[in-house]
Amino acid sequence: MNLYKNIxxxxxxxxNFFYSVMDSLGYxxxxxxxxxxxxVTPKFYPQLLLNQIFKIGFNSxxxxxxxxxxxxxxLALQSYTGFxxxxxxxxxxxxxxxxxxxxxxxxxxxxxxxxRSGAAxxxxxxxxxVTEQIDALKTLSTNPYNYLIAPRLIASVLSLPFLVFMGxxxxxxxxxxxxxxxxxxxxxxxxVNTFNFLQFMDVFSGLVxxxxxxxxxxxxxxxxxxxxxxGAQGVGLATTYSVxxxxxxxxxxxxxxxxxxxxx
Amino acid sequence: xxxxxxxxxxxxxxxxxxxxNDVNLMIYESQSLAIIGxxxxxxxxxxxxxxxxxxxDFGNIRYKDIYSLKNxxxxxxxxxxxxxxxxxxxxxxFDSMNIYQNITFGNxxxxxxxxxxAVGLNKDCLDTYPANIxxxxxxxxxxxxxxxxxxxxxxxDEPTTGLDPIMSIQINKLLKxxxxxxxLTTITITHDMSSVYEYADKVAFICDGNINWYGDIQDxxxxxxxxxxxxxNGKIED
Numbered sequence: 001m002n003l004y005k006n007i008x009x010x011x012x013x014x015x016n017f018f019y020s021v022m023d024s025l026g027y028x029x030x031x032x033x034x035x036x037x038x039x040v041t042p043k044f045y046p047q048l049l050l051n052q053i054f055k056i057g058f059n060s061x062x063x064x065x066x067x068x069x070x071x072x073x074x075l076a077l078q079s080y081t082g083f084x085x086x087x088x089x090x091x092x093x094x095x096x097x098x099x100x101x102x103x104x105x106x107x108x109x110x111x112x113x114x115x116r117s118g119a120a121x122x123x124x125x126x127x128x129x130v131t132e133q134i135d136a137l138k139t140l141s142t143n144p145y146n147y148l149i150a151p152r153l154i155a156s157v158l159s160l161p162f163l164v165f166m167g168x169x170x171x172x173x174x175x176x177x178x179x180x181x182x183x184x185x186x187x188x189x190x191x192v193n194t195f196n197f198l199q200f201m202d203v204f205s206g207l208v209x210x211x212x213x214x215x216x217x218x219x220x221x222x223x224x225x226x227x228x229x230x231g232a233q234g235v236g237l238a239t240t241y242s243v244x245x246x247x248x249x250x251x252x253x254x255x256x257x258x259x260x261x262x263x264x
Numbered sequence: 265x266x267x268x269x270x271x272x273x274x275x276x277x278x279x280x281x282x283x284x285n286d287v288n289l290m291i292y293e294s295q296s297l298a299i300i301g302x303x304x305x306x307x308x309x310x311x312x313x314x315x316x317x318x319x320x321d322f323g324n325i326r327y328k329d330i331y332s333l334k335n336x337x338x339x340x341x342x343x344x345x346x347x348x349x350x351x352x353x354x355x356x357x358f359d360s361m362n363i364y365q366n367i368t369f370g371n372x373x374x375x376x377x378x379x380x381x382a383v384g385l386n387k388d389c390l391d392t393y394p395a396n397i398x399x400x401x402x403x404x405x406x407x408x409x410x411x412x413x414x415x416x417x418x419x420x421d422e423p424t425t426g427l428d429p430i431m432s433i434q435i436n437k438l439l440k441x442x443x444x445x446x447x448l449t450t451i452t453i454t455h456d457m458s459s460v461y462e463y464a465d466k467v468a469f470i471c472d473g474n475i476n477w478y479g480d481i482q483d484x485x486x487x488x489x490x491x492x493x494x495x496x497n498g499k500i501e502d
Binding site: 127131132133135136138139140141142143 | 312315317342345346348349350352353354356357358359369371409410413
């Protein structure tokens with residue numbers, strides 16, 4: 001009898017856990033579709049969109065550029081260490097350009113922007129939530145989804161590909177500068193090896209990833225900001241959750257998109 | 265007098281904790297209702313439900329027998345929210361906007377000078393940002409923003425909280441003048457009994473998520489309700 005009761009309690013716990021997971025997932029999906037809907041239904045705020053493009057895109061350029069530059073430089077040095085062991089130094093430009101465009105530039109730019117702009121989005125919206133500014137927007141006949149979420153979502157989906165493209169150029173330049181100035185490669189041969197090997201799909205797959213990462217970053221920032229509660233501590237938690245969840249999702253979707261492009 | 269808002273059997277839970285439990289209340293036109301009660305008794309939740317900012321679990325809220333909020337769609341909810349002007353507890357001003365932008369937000373037709381005069385503000389402050397003005401001034405700006413849309417019902421969430429005694433008296437006098445002049449229907453949430461005596465006609469005392477006492481302001485001092493008496497006199501129950 002006791003065993004039967006324990007089994008029932010155990011099954012109840014599993015049921016409750018499954019229910020809460022599905023409930024939370026369902027709510028997040030509902031919120032996600034509400035956000036997407038707000039991007040395609042009026043009212044639109046072009047001025048706010050431009051402000052967000054400036055904040056997320058333009059202001060993130062130095063940090064993304066520096067990351068890409070140093071990554072390209074390190075990649076060139078490390079590749080040389082390995083490839084020189086079997087006299088394959090000529091493959092370094094190919095490795096650098098492929099790694100940068102297909103993988104490193106989108107992922108590193110995504111992680112950097114998640115830490116910089118994703119956190120800022122969560123903190124800004126979270127503060128507005130806990131200080132009742134979002135409620136105030138509603139009383140002023142303003143839909144907070146259209147006013148707060150849509151500009152950030154659209155801005156990051158548009159800005160990330162731009163940042164990644166710039167990261168591609170700077171990263172390749174980083175590899176080039178190390179190979180030419182430190183490892184004494186011929187600059188013309190390096191550039192020919194880089195551009196002859198590069199295909200449209202290499203850059204395009206990186207830009208697709210960037211758009212998806214942009215959507216993830218702004219969505220997680222908005223979601224956690226919108227559900228912040230309990231004052232400064234709540235805003236701090238929202239910021240942390242936003243950065244952690246976007247980083248994990250970026251890595252997960254990076255694999256997913258890579259495997260999709262791989263199978264094409 | 266017909267009720268503007270009729271609240272019946274309202275219930276609201278947060279994570280299995282019952283905040284509102286069977287609340288029944290009528291709000292009449294041009295009436296100034298004060299909702300008083302201890303912290304955490306459900307005053308703010310009640311006004312958020314009344315204004316449509318928060319969904320309720322059970323019961324109904326009817327507006328002038330025109331529509332009810334129960335099972336209403338987004339359009340009705342938005343229409344309902346726009347009938348309210350709210351002065352939030354900490355004013356809830358938009359930090360990134362100056363005072364002018366805060367007051368006229370989305371309302372280009374606003375007669376800014378008339379509004380400034382009504383809340384006792386000078387036009388010199390219009391370029392200032394909320395972080396650079398005092399708490400009392402923030403309340404005035406919040407009030408200006410709340411009345412700029414010509415709301416049918418004005419909700420004042422603890423209008424004197426966080427203010428010094430002199431500023432509290434000034435805000436109370438300003439609200440009294442405003443309520444009398446514009447014949448506004450107001451709902452005031454407060455702990456400050458001087459606000460209640462200054463401009464309320466009716467008082468609702470909320471206790472454990474329920475309306476424990478409701479009556480005219482004149483009957484408040486004569487009440488025999490122990491909980492209400494203790495609340496008014498600031499006594500702790502033995």
